[in-house]
Amino acid sequence: xxxxxTMPAAFSKSECDAIIRRISDVPTDEALLVGRNRDHNLxxxxxxxxxxxxxxxxxxERLIDLVRTANRAHFEFDLTEFAESPQVAIYKASxxxxxxxxxxxxxxxxxxxxxxxxxxxxSDADSYEGGDLEVMPGAHTLTANRTQGCVSIFPxxxxxxxxxxxxxxxxxxxxxxxGPAFR
Ligand SMILES: O=C(O)CCC(=O)C(=O)O
Ligand SMILES: [Fe+2]
Numbered sequence: 001x002x003x004x005x006t007m008p009a010a011f012s013k014s015e016c017d018a019i020i021r022r023i024s025d026v027p028t029d030e031a032l033l034v035g036r037n038r039d040h041n042l043x044x045x046x047x048x049x050x051x052x053x054x055x056x057x058x059x060x061e062r063l064i065d066l067v068r069t070a071n072r073a074h075f076e077f078d079l080t081e082f083a084e085s086p087q088v089a090i091y092k093a094s095x096x097x098x099x100x101x102x103x104x105x106x107x108x109x110x111x112x113x114x115x116x117x118x119x120x121x122x123s124d125a126d127s128y129e130g131g132d133l134e135v136m137p138g139a140h141t142l143t144a145n146r147t148q149g150c151v152s153i154f155p156x157x158x159x160x161x162x163x164x165x166x167x168x169x170x171x172x173x174x175x176x177x178x179g180p181a182f183r
Pocket of ligand 2: 102104160
């Protein structure tokens with residue numbers, strides 16, 4: 001099974017900048033973990049749920065297309081729905097934004113059915129330091145491509161982390177595809 005699928009230039013620079021501008025106008029929630037626990041030792045970021053943001057519908061349509069294409073070509077999971085809003089995460093150096101090693105499969109109704117995780121790199125790679133998305137499908141760690149507009153897709157059970165941002169701010173967008181239990 002494929003560990004990490006990369007789709008470079010899935011979004012253009014101007015599309016990514018437009019998404020960042022759009023969600024920058026919206027008040028953020030403190031990032032809540034799967035299960036909605038607050039624990040700053042695990043994750044420090046702000047979150048915007050984009051289904052509450054007008055003018056971002058085209059982003060969801062594109063993300064759905066990308067997940068479907070990648071799934072057909074590389075994963076072949078049973079996927080039935082996109083049961084959760086995409087979220088934009090904002091990791092700031094001023095509060096050491098990060099997310100420690102975790103899997104995205106949680107205990108909630110939707111989080112328990114996550115099968116594929118898609119992460120869109122919204123920020124320009126040179127606009128911040130640290131903040132690498134790392135994925136650990138086996139004994140080795142893979143670092144996701146941080147080129148602006150690049151999409152990384154991996155099975156939601158795979159361990160992954162975001163290392164602390166040490167300067168600037170990193171924006172990313174995550175969406176999950178859901179389906180019946182693995183068997
Ligand atoms: O921001 C990222 O690159 C990953 C976010 C993530 O792992 C999550 O939202 O579960
Ligand atoms: Fe995650």
